[in-house]
Amino acid sequence: MAGTPLQIERDASPEPKLSIVDVLVDSLKRWVASVQDYSFLSARSVKNLATGPRYFQDTLDQMDDIGVGSLPIVLISGFFIGAVMVLQTGSQFTRFGQAALTGDIVAIALVRELGPTLTGILVAGRCSSGIASELGSMLVTEQVDAMRAMGTDPSRKLITPRVLATVLVLPLLTALNDFVGLLGGCVASVFSLRLGAVEFWTRAIKALDFADLMQGFTKPMVYGFILATVGCYKGLNVRGGTQGVGRATTQAVVLASVMIIAADLFLTKLALYLGDKLF
């Protein structure tokens, strides 16, 4: 009711109306600015490798955290993915009397595609979020400012060790994922398709050539770079206190996963092209 203490008086001057075009242009500008900031952060993380100071101990600590810490989820997931692939492909090949080809298909799919991409997405789920929340918490509690105030460059101390560690450990995790995936496939083919373990492994190994391995171990390096830089970018751009940290954590996982899948398309095309030309 007008005149009561609870009445909310509206400002007489109307707020300026924004057209849809203004809103779209604003969003586009913000997006371009974000891409620019992310590109600068990524470039800086690499540039820092060229000059000192370097933080080897921090890099080793991150390799331990990201690499060893991610082993259980990577190995368990890899085993079951390999087994499921055998069951799915095996049921189709059996219809044509070609169950023995299962090893070939599973090996190629795992090494070229599923191993790197799934490892990338699994580690993104664990580490992009971890990096974003850790750096975001440091930012809101002024630890990043404290670091700068004590003469330390946060991009050298916080970003570069995480990026380098992830780029180095992701191919190793992928190799283990591939191996355990083939192991899971072997178990499934022995117990479900009644194939011999030796036959499965022989066909799986023979199906792979050098180009497959190149593709399978180059991709995770790129994925590692993506998931670490996205985690760092989201963490160091937190707005809105602890609630912002939660938001940044979710955004980091989603963005890193989508970028990994999108990068996969281009990397696959490039790898196939180079595979044809070089090998």
Next chain:
Amino acid sequence: MTPAAATATTNAGPAVVFDNVYLGFDEGDILRGVSFSVPARETLVLLGETGTGKTLTLKLATGLLKPTRGSVSVLGQEVSIMSERELLHLRERIGFVFQEGALFDSMTVGENVAYRLREEHVKEEEIEPRVNEALQFVELEHTADQLPSELSGGMRRRVSIARALINRPDIVLYDSPTAGLDPITSQTIISLILRLRDVYGVTALMATQRLQDGFALANFSFDKETKHVVRANPAKGAKDGQIAAATRFIVYKDGRIYFEGDPQELSGTKDPYLRRFLV
């Protein structure tokens, strides 16, 4: 420890100079034409309501923020035009005590205090005694192996002071060092600031909302002989050939300097706005 004053006094001119400094964000200017200078060994108390730009002033003084207009000089160097790399070296001569301490929560108290020395590649055998000395200064030597999360708010501030003084800075910036603390703990913190000023002769800028903290710095001093905080006696200092550490006040209002003067001028003011701080 060699008094930092020795280094500070070698710099000709004031330790900190703000010349017509403006600082703005999306929502408008926070600081509007702020000018002041702080001679070496002086303590400048920045008073003002929340959001008037006290913390921003400290961050500008250490180069964590850049002014939108005007210039900021610290120890004879213009921080407002220096690159981040140049600033990292200058910051080695400045200690910053953040409002909540901003201790690195993944490191122990000892590692926090030693952080700066390790960054400067000081020999390990030299680090331990210096860390012990700094922790003894704040009477927290027994907490070296504890994590910051295991300490109370007051203890965290004291560790932050120990971390700030570890490399004998010329200037120490205190951001609301007693905010949210009980009166007894606040008194302990102020005693430490007095000791730091009178034993090591540092120049200090202290942002605070508590006028009594500023008056305590103006009216008391640390007696090196009795090792007690005593009422300041300028006559005794003059007799000993020492100059008593001066304390000045600046009061911010709406992003501008509303008052600048010594404790006597402030306590004798008839201005209604300033009287609100004296209640």
